[in-house]
Amino acid sequence: MxxxxxxxxxxxxxxxxxxxxxxxxxxxxxxxxxxxxxxxxxxxxxxxxxxxxxxxxxxxxxxxxxxxxxxxxxxxxxxxxxxxxxxxxxxxxxxxxxxxxxxxxxxxxxxxxxxxxxxxxxxxxxxxxxxxxxxxxxxxxxFSQMDVRIMNYLKEKATISQSQSIDVTHQIIATDLNTSRVVVSRILKSLENQGKILLQRNNIRLL
CATH class of the missing domain: 2.60.120.10 (Jelly Rolls)
Known part of the structure; x- marks a missing residue:
């Protein structure tokens, strides 16, 4: 310890x-x-x-x-x-x-x-x-749209954990950013389609 x-x-x-x-x-x-x-x-x-x-x-x-x-x-x-x-x-x-x-x-x-x-x-x-x-x-x-806030959130989590692979659920992101899980899931899917992230079960990888 x-x-x-x-x-x-x-x-x-x-x-x-x-x-x-x-x-x-x-x-x-x-x-x-x-x-x-x-x-x-x-x-x-x-x-x-x-x-x-x-x-x-x-x-x-x-x-x-x-x-x-x-x-x-x-x-x-x-x-x-x-x-x-x-x-x-x-x-x-x-x-x-x-x-x-x-x-x-x-x-x-x-x-x-x-x-x-x-x-x-x-x-x-x-x-x-x-x-x-x-x-x-x-x-x-x-001043930032939700997609920017989510990316900033993921980048900060990656910096803290010193890993591009982030163990987090859509619901936790929604709670932390005071929005709905549906909105988070939609934006994450869009970010994946843009080639910025890779979605896995309870895990998001920054690309």
């Missing part, structure tokens, strides 16, 4: 890594398992040691929209805000694949900001990266 030392050595000060290893709770989540839910008070900040987490926003009609993915070495800026402000979560974090997370208790976050430069830079960079990803999501919704 990957450790905090393995993932963050050279990124954080040695003293900070030691503190993290002393206070963090390491948890494993199976693919599809909810890590943080909407309306939940967050007592720990997640540091992703292995796997992929997708961050989802839910509207009043319980429709879901994928905001961004977290990869190994990332944390969720939105959960940090809830941790520091003692607010209820407005997002749902779900393990996209089997995932290992270091859960850092809230009471250490603020102190580390003043004590460790690397931690402060990490948090600020995380905010910046997540903001840019959410702006990309907004741009896709506002």
């Amino acid at each position: 990957i450790t905090i030392q393995q993932e963050f050595f050279g990124i954080f000060e040695k003293e900070l890594v030691t503190e993290m290893e002393q206070v963090a709770v390491i948890k494993k989540f199976m693919a599809g398992e909810v890590i943080i839910d909407i309306g939940q008070y967050i007592k720990f900040m997640p540091l992703l040691l292995d796997g992929v987490i997708k961050i989802i926003r839910e509207d009043k009609n319980e429709g879901e929209l994928l905001l961004y993915f977290l990869e190994k070495g990332d944390t969720c800026a939105m959960s940090i805000a809830c941790c520091v402000g003692a607010k209820k979560s407005e997002i749902r974090a779900i393990a996209d694949v089997d995932t290992t997370v270091a859960m850092i208790p809230n009471q250490y976050l603020d102190g580390w900001m003043g004590k460790y430069k690397s931690w402060r830079n990490f948090i600020l960079e995380s905010y910046s990266n997540r903001l840019n990803e959410m702006l990309t999501t907004v741009d896709n919704i506002a």
Whole structure:
């Protein structure tokens, strides 16, 4: 199992890594398992040691929209805000694949900001990266047609998994992009006819 030392050595000060290893709770989540839910008070900040987490926003009609993915070495800026402000979560974090997370208790976050430069830079960079990803999501919704959004989604999944072969169902894509399975299936078939993808059972290969 990957450790905090393995993932963050050279990124954080040695003293900070030691503190993290002393206070963090390491948890494993199976693919599809909810890590943080909407309306939940967050007592720990997640540091992703292995796997992929997708961050989802839910509207009043319980429709879901994928905001961004977290990869190994990332944390969720939105959960940090809830941790520091003692607010209820407005997002749902779900393990996209089997995932290992270091859960850092809230009471250490603020102190580390003043004590460790690397931690402060990490948090600020995380905010910046997540903001840019959410702006990309907004741009896709506002300005891109669904076929472009689906291709961008598949390319991001391929980048994260480091494979052109993506294990995903039409329904999962529809849920993540807040559209219908019928629309997704029609567009995927069109993309296949254009020679951009190859459709297989519960798998899509980028060409």
